[in-house]
Amino acid sequence: MRIDVISLFPEFVAQCAAFGVVGRAAERGLLSLHGWNPRDHAEGNYRRVDERPFGGGPGMVMLIDPLRASLRAARAADPALAKVVYLSPQGAPLTQARVRELAGRDRLILLCGRYEGIDERLIAAEVDEEISIGDYVLSGGELAAAVLVDAVARLQEGVLNDVESATQDSFGDDGLLDCPHYTRPVEHELGEVPAVLMSGNHAEIARWRRRQALGRTWQRRPDLLDEAALSKADRRLLDEYRASLAQAATDVAAENPLDQARTAKP
């Protein structure tokens, strides 16, 4: 996969390819990242890339032409058809489903804005998709581009050591949050590892993990549960999770002297 990033700070995004999973993907030739700076395509001594907005108001707006020239150069650098994504808070929220779709493409061109944004006419003419990484405002699209590059890179075949780890993550194919994970030591002053994980009973472990994933999603992100297609077995597991929570709450209350006093029979 090839990703071109158009940004006033192309080195910023290039840094993504220096570390971790994206770095490994780049090293193995599974992903190539290329930066384009609109300033290199700007005219005049000052190489202006922005101007004051028509109609007044604060901030600056990025000019059409330096961005368009960068886009042309990026497109021409490779014959594969590229999808152009503009990172902006006005975009559609980035989801794992969106990431999966984008990860399956040969080429992406990511457009990063600064200041108040970019001239709307360029967006209308050149941008295929506008994406936001969350309901907050960053000072530019570069961090959002880095997020997108990371999310897409780790889905390239051969990037993760264990292919399964991509689908078992939170927002894997089932749309649920991930279950909790534990490693050595078994006993620690911060607590013990759930016994089932050491039982060697793979079916029981799988059931426990599924129950935890369902329960966590129900507690933390009930909106995701509405979207997830739960089987009858899943609903039973979720009921078990809720029942165990209710039991735990009763146990805690029973240990609390104040609660005992309140529930004590005369």
Ligand code: ADE
């Ligand atoms: N640029 C500024 N804020 C952004 C956001 N939340 N998502 C994507 N791009 C942005």
